[in-house]
Amino acid sequence: NELGTEITAGRGIVINVLANAPHRGGGVASVALWDASGKNTTSLQYAEHSTDSASPFQFHIQVPKDRVGEYISFRATATDVDGNKSNVEQSQTRTLKIIADRPPTATIIKPANDQSVIIDGQDLEVVVEAIDDLGAEGIDRVEFLLNDKLVYTAYASETESNGTTAQEHIYRAVIEPPKGVDGFALQAIAYDVMEHSAASQVVHVGRIDDTVAP
Numbered sequence: 282n283e284l285g286t287e288i289t290a291g292r293g294i295v296i297n298v299l300a301n302a303p304h305r306g307g308g309v310a311s312v313a314l315w316d317a318s319g320k321n322t323t324s325l326q327y328a329e330h331s332t333d334s335a336s337p338f339q340f341h342i343q344v345p346k347d348r349v350g351e352y353i354s355f356r357a358t359a360t361d362v363d364g365n366k367s368n369v370e371q372s373q374t375r376t377l378k379i380i381a382d383r384p385p386t387a388t389i390i391k392p393a394n395d396q397s398v399i400i401d402g403q404d405l406e407v408v409v410e411a412i413d414d415l416g417a418e419g420i421d422r423v424e425f426l427l428n429d430k431l432v433y434t435a436y437a438s439e440t441e442s443n444g445t446t447a448q449e450h451i452y453r454a455v456i457e458p459p460k461g462v463d464g465f466a467l468q469a470i471a472y473d474v475m476e477h478s479a480a481s482q483v484v485h486v487g488r489i490d491d492t493v494a495p
Contacts, residue, residue: 300359312338385413387471411471417449
C-alpha cells in the first residue's frame, strides 16, 4: 500500500499494471483495474473500472475535479489464459490524495537577463518556460507582453509546434521591438486550462544602433 502521494484535481493520468502468471505457462490474458474514492482511506469500496487485454496493461484515468481533499485509490486483478483470476483483496494498492489545481509558473529564459541588448531593427526571440501541475497538457496558452502590451500569444509548445524533443514546456515568440527607443520591457503570462495564470519576471532589453555599413 502506497499512501501520501498527491495528484491534482482534473489531471489525466495513466495507471500501468504489471502482472504475471509465474506458475502457469500460458501467461496473463487480461488485467482489470479497480478504483475507489472517498474522504478517508479506511472505508473505500472498490469497483471494477475497466479491463485491458493487451500488454502493457495501461488505463487512462481522469482525476475528478470536484473531489479536492478526498482520496482516489486503485487495485488490479489479473486473469490468466485458463480463466483463473487473482483476488482484488490481495492486489497492491495505490492511493492518491486529490489536491486543488495550482497556478502555473512562467519564466523568461531568453533573453537571459537585464544585460541583454539588441541591434536596432532586429527582431527579438523570446523563450518562456511554462510549467503546470496538470502536466504539459495543463498549459492553455502563454501571452508575451512588450511594455505591458500584448504582442503575441502562443497556444502550442515547441514540442507541439515543431516536434522537438524535451521542449513540451517551452513557448517561443519572435517580436519586433519598438523603434526609436533606448530599451523596453518584456514579460510573459502563462494560463492553465483551469484559467489560473501567473506572470513571469520582467526582463529589460537595451537597444544599440546599427553601426555596420551595408
